[in-house]
Amino acid sequence: MKEINNQKIDLGLELALTVSSYRAAGQKTLKTCGCDNVTREQLGILLILSLNGGLYQTQIANIMGKDRPNITRMIDVLETKGFIRREKDANNRRILKVYLTDKGLERVEFAKPLKERMNKTQYKGFTDDEILMLVSLLKRVRQNIIEEYNLNMQ
Numbered sequence: 001m002k003e004i005n006n007q008k009i010d011l012g013l014e015l016a017l018t019v020s021s022y023r024a025a026g027q028k029t030l031k032t033c034g035c036d037n038v039t040r041e042q043l044g045i046l047l048i049l050s051l052n053g054g055l056y057q058t059q060i061a062n063i064m065g066k067d068r069p070n071i072t073r074m075i076d077v078l079e080t081k082g083f084i085r086r087e088k089d090a091n092n093r094r095i096l097k098v099y100l101t102d103k104g105l106e107r108v109e110f111a112k113p114l115k116e117r118m119n120k121t122q123y124k125g126f127t128d129d130e131i132l133m134l135v136s137l138l139k140r141v142r143q144n145i146i147e148e149y150n151l152n153m154q
Contacts, residue, residue, distance in 0.1 A: 054097040
């Protein structure tokens, strides 16, 4: 905790509360629009795949900042629901790549307006310069933490 102008600032708490409200709003949005058969994190995997094509599970884990077992469980669920498929990599048959199915792509297209609404909400009341500054500051905080604790993160 840091004190600035007689005000106690707990950046970690503020970040945690912000992430918590973001997650809750995302899950509530999915539930109210009838998308509650996927979690916010599962939808995140679908969105990542829609932007990148086929990816290895390790790549998805790195992008999302999750461990491989957690990603594997989510991918298992998404595969069971028919949103993704796994295929052996052409260059290394021991490794599987994850791809969206047509059903998964439909889910992504349905969710895009919901994601846009979340984006508009989070930027409400900010100028473009303030958004750029906020992102820059958050990147610095993240980099400080990664360096101080010697974390292996992307």
